[in-house]
Amino acid sequence: MTTANINNWKAVEAEVLSRIHSRQWEPGQLIPNESDLALEFGCARATVNRALRSVAESGLLDRKRKAGTRVATNPVRKATLSIPVIREEIESRNQTYSYAVFSSKIEEPPLHIRANMRLNSSERLLHHQSVHIADGKPYVISDRWINLEAVPDIAHVDFSRVSANEWLVANAPFTNGDIAFSATIANDSIAERLGIKGGEALFAIDRTTWNNDTAITAVSLVFHPGYQMRTVV
Amino acid sequence: MTTANINNWKAVEAEVLSRIHSRQWEPGQLIPNESDLALEFGCARATVNRALRSVAESGLLDRKRKAGTRVATNPVRKATLSIPVIREEIESRNQTYSYAVFSSKIEEPPLHIRANMRLNSSERLLHHQSVHIADGKPYVISDRWINLEAVPDIAHVDFSRVSANEWLVANAPFTNGDIAFSATIANDSIAERLGIKGGEALFAIDRTTWNNDTAITAVSLVFHPGYQMRTVV
DNA sequence: AGTCTTAATATGTACAGACATATACATATT
DNA sequence: AATATGTATATGTCTGTACATATTAAGACT
Numbered sequence: 253m254t255t256a257n258i259n260n261w262k263a264v265e266a267e268v269l270s271r272i273h274s275r276q277w278e279p280g281q282l283i284p285n286e287s288d289l290a291l292e293f294g295c296a297r298a299t300v301n302r303a304l305r306s307v308a309e310s311g312l313l314d315r316k317r318k319a320g321t322r323v324a325t326n327p328v329r330k331a332t333l334s335i336p337v338i339r340e341e342i343e344s345r346n347q348t349y350s351y352a353v354f355s356s357k358i359e360e361p362p363l364h365i366r367a368n369m370r371l372n373s374s375e376r377l378l379h380h381q382s383v384h385i386a387d388g389k390p391y392v393i394s395d396r397w398i399n400l401e402a403v404p405d406i407a408h409v410d411f412s413r414v415s416a417n418e419w420l421v422a423n424a425p426f427t428n429g430d431i432a433f434s435a436t437i438a439n440d441s442i443a444e445r446l447g448i449k450g451g452e453a454l455f456a457i458d459r460t461t462w463n464n465d466t467a468i469t470a471v472s473l474v475f476h477p478g479y480q481m482r483t484v485v
Numbered sequence: 486m487t488t489a490n491i492n493n494w495k496a497v498e499a500e501v502l503s504r505i506h507s508r509q510w511e512p513g514q515l516i517p518n519e520s521d522l523a524l525e526f527g528c529a530r531a532t533v534n535r536a537l538r539s540v541a542e543s544g545l546l547d548r549k550r551k552a553g554t555r556v557a558t559n560p561v562r563k564a565t566l567s568i569p570v571i572r573e574e575i576e577s578r579n580q581t582y583s584y585a586v587f588s589s590k591i592e593e594p595p596l597h598i599r600a601n602m603r604l605n606s607s608e609r610l611l612h613h614q615s616v617h618i619a620d621g622k623p624y625v626i627s628d629r630w631i632n633l634e635a636v637p638d639i640a641h642v643d644f645s646r647v648s649a650n651e652w653l654v655a656n657a658p659f660t661n662g663d664i665a666f667s668a669t670i671a672n673d674s675i676a677e678r679l680g681i682k683g684g685e686a687l688f689a690i691d692r693t694t695w696n697n698d699t700a701i702t703a704v705s706l707v708f709h710p711g712y713q714m715r716t717v718v
Numbered sequence: 719a720g721t722c723t724t725a726a727t728a729t730g731t732a733c734a735g736a737c738a739t740a741t742a743c744a745t746a747t748t
Numbered sequence: 749a750a751t752a753t754g755t756a757t758a759t760g761t762c763t764g765t766a767c768a769t770a771t772t773a774a775g776a777c778t
Contacts, residue, residue: 260731273658273696285758296733301759311567317740317759326654328567331664334544335562335718421559425506431564432713435668435686453668453686461718463506481666485568485694493761518728529763534729550729551771 258293264303267293272312272323280325283313333483335431335459338384338392338473339418347386351415354381354445358400365397368460369467376400378407380416383445389476390446396471403468417471420461424468429461433481442474452477491526497536500526505545505556512558516546519554566716568664568692571617571625571706572651580619584648587614587678591633598630601693602700609633611640613649616678622709623679629704636701650704653694657701662694666714675707685710 258264271277283289286304290297304321307313311328315321342349359379366373378398384391396416398406403424411419436442436456443450454477460470491497504510516522519537523530537554540546544561548554575582592612599606611631617624629649631639636657644652669675669689676683687710693703 269660273660275658279655279658287758297759298734298761299732301761302731304759315759316742318742318757319740320758326570326573326651327658328570329662330565330567332563332565335564337559337561340559418559422512425508425512425560427502427506429562429718430715431718432715433666433688434711434713435688437684437686451670451684453670455666455668479667483664485662485664520728530729531731531764532762534731535761537729548729549771550769551727551773553728 257295259295259299261299261302261306264289264293264295264300265306268303268307269312272307277323279323279327282320282322285320329485331483331485333481336481337418337421339415342384342386342391345386348388350385350388352383352385353411354383356380356382356411361397365470369397369399369470370465371399371467380411381445382411382416384415390448392473392475392479393442393445394471394473396469398469399467402463402466420469424463426461426468427464429459432458434458436474438474438477446474446476448477455479455481457481490528492528492532494532494535494539497522497526497528497533498539501536501540502545505540510556512556515553515555562718564716564718566714569714570651570654572648575617575619575624578619581621583618583621585616585618586644587616589613589615589644594630598703602630602632602703603698604632604700613644614678615644615649617648623681625706625708625712626675626678627704627706629702631702632700635696635699649702653702657696659694659701660697662692665691667691669707671707671710679707679709681710688712688714690714 258267268283271283277283284292286297286300289300289304293300304313304315308315308321309330311330312324313321314324339349339351357379358376361369361371361377361379365377371377378400380396380398381394382396383393394417398416398420400407403420405423406416406419409416409419434456436454438446438448438450438452438454440450442454443452446454455475457473457475458471459473461468491500501516504516510516517525519530519533522533522537526533537546537548541548541554542563544563545557546554547557572582572584590612591609594602594604594610594612598610604610611633613629613631614627615629616626627650631649631653633640636653638656639649639652642649642652667689669687671679671681671683671685671687673683675687676685679687688708690706690708691704692706694701
């Protein structure tokens with residue numbers, strides 16, 4: 253059976269998704285191989301391959317060489333969330349952005365930071381604390397440690413003009429990073445810097461970025477009460 | 486100048502990433518076009534295309550027809566986080582998984598749920614409250630509303646045998662969904678169901694899934710204290 | 719100067735054919 | 749019975765060519 257021309261990979265993808273959603277192909281079921289589908293759709297195998305790879309990336313198909321392609325039984329949906337550049341996030345809401353530094357000095361880091369950044373004891377770290385402000389109200393506070401060995405240039409940056417984050421993304425490209433999302437309670441120092449009462453539940457992001465095996469920076473972001481991070485699957 | 490053989494797309498990708506990280510190609514800079522790179526690397530243009538598309542997907546390159554490919558100035562890093570199937574998350578830590586239902590009955594939903602699911606007033610909703618347990622300790626509580634019009638079969642499911650979530654992922658495939666991550670404070674009812682004291686900050690996920698324009702289910706997950714959701718970029 | 723048309727160009731995609739590679743399954747060996 | 753080896757197969761990828769499409773830039777025409 254040769255279906256009407258499905259001769260581009262987006263069309264193949266749509267057809268495949270439709271068959272999965274309509275349960276014509278049920279969860280766990282082995283679907284026809286690429287060559288057969290190419291024949292059925294009247295297109296090249298490469299086109300089917302492109303489409304199936306795309307669907308597999310989204311988690312709806314499991315593919316294995318020789319074993320074939322089957323519909324995922326419990327599709328692990330992958331949400332891609334773009335890590336916000338705070339200023340852009342605020343400006344995209346048509347709010348005015350500003351930024352203030354609480355302190356910025358070279359300090360001995362606490363143990364958990366040193367462990368997290370996998371440092372030996374020799375590195376000098378810049379401890380940088382600041383707040384991003386939307387329409388005059390504290391939006392998120394940032395508590396950052398920067399490895400001066402990894403980015404010596406940062407010692408001469410004027411942080412009244414550009415935020416540490418933006419300087420770093422522009423000047424210290426990283427190869428990889430890890431992120432943890434969590435909830436934290438507003439203690440006195442957090443509450444004061446966010447201009448709120450203590451005891452509230454706050455959304456927090458902890459991120460460490462690396463240049464290969466060298467830690468560049470570890471930052472802890474604590475958002476204002478009620479903040480939600482949203483995305484789609 | 487023809488570099489030594491870089492004749493597969495992973496190698497091209499690695500070379501491109503290396504040039505970006507080493508700042509041989511600086512942020513904002515226009516990189517050579519696909520044909521030139523293919524010539525330089527000694528491979529086909531399609532191979533370069535595959536690699537550049539991959540790098541662009543990760544956010545490090547901006548590509549535009551005719552305009553060419555340039556290094557992203559502020560790379561919006563995309564973190565892909567796989568939405569956890571709770572049972573698997575627990576079992577992957579070698580903890581024993583169990584599951585208990587607090588209540589499961591057809592109810593009139595509160596307004597914000599109805600709005601969120603974009604329902605008119607006629608639909609009947611199943612309100613399902615449960616807890617997922619790891620090694621005997623409450624791991625996450627789930628407060629779920631299910632649109633019976635969208636999945637009538639669920640009325641006959643025995644939730645003592647399979648969790649609502651797992652039944653739904655297996656039997657009610659969705660086309661899209663939206664997710665919000667936030668922090669919430671443990672009120673009395675949450676604290677009781679999680680077996681903790683009130684007042685703690687808890688990580689929460691709110692997810693609504695759709696079959697095209699029909700809402701299938703809206704679920705609110707509230708995790709045990711200290712829970713972190715982790716990923717990499 | 720301003721607007722429309724046209725050509726040039728870089729990426730996007732399709733195709734057929736080929737080879738590479740992982741691996742399930744069958745068969746042979748210990 | 750357990751282990752090693754071989755083979756068939758489905759996906760993974762590369763190549764070279766071709767055409768599609770978006771978009772910039774130049775040129776023609778008000």
